[in-house]
Amino acid sequence: MRILLLSAYSAQSHQSWCDNLLKMFPEHDWQLLTLPGRYFNWRIRGNALSWGVGQRGILEQSYDRVIATSMVDCATLRGLVPKLSTIPWTVYFHENQFAYPVSVGNDHTEPKMVSLYNALCADQLVFNTDYNYQTFITGLGKFLKKMPDExxxxxxDIIIKKHTIISVPITINETKQIKNKGNPTPVLLWNHRWEYDKGPNQLDAFLNVLRQRDFMFKINLIGQKFRTIPKALLKIKKEFPNELLNYGFIQSKEDYKNILRQSDFILSTALHDFQGVAVLEAVASGCIPIVPNRLSYPEIFPERYQYQSESACLNIEAESMADKLISLDKKRINNELDLDDIDMAGFSVKNLKPLYADILFMS
Structure with missing residues (x-):
């Protein structure tokens, strides 16, 4: 089968997903087109122009199927290159624009319309979590009610009939049993994209609560950085120099994996996470999750790893997060953690491959 794979915003998680598809199904003939993960507003509306005109020769070749991420402007691209409208399209939703926290005065109307038309014109819709799907449908319903007429x-109903749910595979090949790693002082890990929607202000508030309680810790503060670094992360670097083990983007994949293996707790302070692949990879490497009871986390992790979500009040949420960490760390030190209720095997490439095969390559 000859497959055209389109990723219009090739951030790390999207790039990893594409790489896994190609590795899982090498028997197929893939043509991959990507665009850099920057300039969001231009990218989500301009990708059809960039490809429909700039890569027209590639798009007009013969394909058996198109697989696109949800940031591809599928409807416009099919209009610009009519040959693409004659073959099946699958759109994969890593996220949805209806649940994305937006700044005041920016309602993301254009990205939302792209998502709507993608969902209508595609033959098949795949979401990575039920949370992603439910917030997409709920948000779209509210969005449509705001429209004046027609x-x-x-x-x-058209969209609901076409959807299914398959997670993004975690990129660590071997899942490992979580255990006490022997660190006398707990090593924390925050390994997210360095942007406001990942909750850097929440992280700063949490670390300050730990300091106020005289709770000793070390932390790996790593992740993909951009031109503008959130002030809270710069503040943490200045105020916690003795606690920081690693700070910034880790270039080497092996070094990154080693940091995950050496950490005890993986933290999420996210305001926006539709699956939390960075958290899953860390848990698969032996980290204990400390996650909010919001977003996709309640469908992935048992309640005892969740702290109370109070995203509108940093201090209350930080206190709850600190309570959760301190409680679990006592059990970690005393080897009292029974973690049989955490199993990442269901997210492995091995176990997800048959699901992808059934969905993506069915006639």
Whole structure:
């Protein structure tokens, strides 16, 4: 089968997903087109122009199927290159624009319309979590109700009939049993994209609560950085120099994996996470999760690893997060953690491959 794979915003998680598809199914003939993961507003509206005109020769070749990430402007691309409208399309939703926290005065109307038209024109829709799907449908319903007139009543029904849920595979090949790693002082890990939606302010508040309680810790503060670094992360670097083990982007994949293996707890302070691949990879490497009871986390992790979500009040949430960490760390030190309720095997490439095969390559 000849497959055209399109990723319009090739951030790390999207790039990893594409790489895994190619590795899982080498028997197929893949043509991959990507665009850099920057300039979000231009990318989500301009990718059809960049490819439909700039890569027209590639797009007009013969393919059996198109697989696209949800940031590809599928409807416009099919219009610019009519040959693409004659073959099946699968759109994979790593995230959705209806649940994304936006700044005041920016309602993301354009990205939302792209998502709507993608969902309508594709033959098949795949979401990485039920949380992603549910917030997409709920958010789209609210969005359509704001439109002044002429919204077909069956719009949501058309979309609902075409969806399924398959997670993004975790990129660590071997899942490992979580255990006490022997660190006398707990080593914390925050390994997320360095942007506001990953909760850097929440992290700063949490670390300050730990300091106020005289709780000793070390931390690996790593992740993908951009031109503008959130002030909270710069503040942490200045105020916690003795606690920081690693700070910034880790270039080497092996070094990154070693940091995950050496850490005791993986922290999420996210305001926006539709699966939390960085957290899953860390847990698969032996980290104990400390996650909020929001987003996709309640469908992935048992309640005892969740702290109370109070994203509108940093101090209350930071206190709850500190309570959770200190409680679990006592059990870690005393080897009292029974972690049989955490199993990442279901997210492995090995176990997800048959699901992808059934969905993506069915006739």
């Amino acid at each position: 919204v077909p009543e069956d719009t949501l």
